[in-house]
Amino acid sequence: MAGTFVITQDTSGEYRFVLTAGNGEVLASSGGYKQKGAAMNGIDALRLTAVDAVVDDRTDVPVPGHAD
Template sequence: MPGKFVLTKSDSGSFHFNLVSPNGQVIASSESYTTKGAAQNGIDAVRTVAVDAVVDDQTGTRS
């Protein structure tokens, strides 16, 4: 079962999305957007960029 993007509208009228794992945990949360279209563009951007994203580990520790 794949994860999903959950798009919501707040009481104040702003939009945001969460990326939710198959077990229901929120993996990532977006900034607030003024329009639904802008939030959908944000989802599309995450889908595009995350596919080939590398991990830039700046913790200075070993795994």
């Protein structure tokens, strides 16, 4: 099942979104946006950027099964 972007409005009136996996687990969350359109633009930017995003691992802990 595909992920879902869920947009909410908090008590201060700001719009926020979370990206959830098919099982409902939150994968990413945004900061607050004053306009709903700005939150939608944030979702669009995430969709475009994540496709080609690289992992910048700044830790010293190796991940078993992953080539460095």
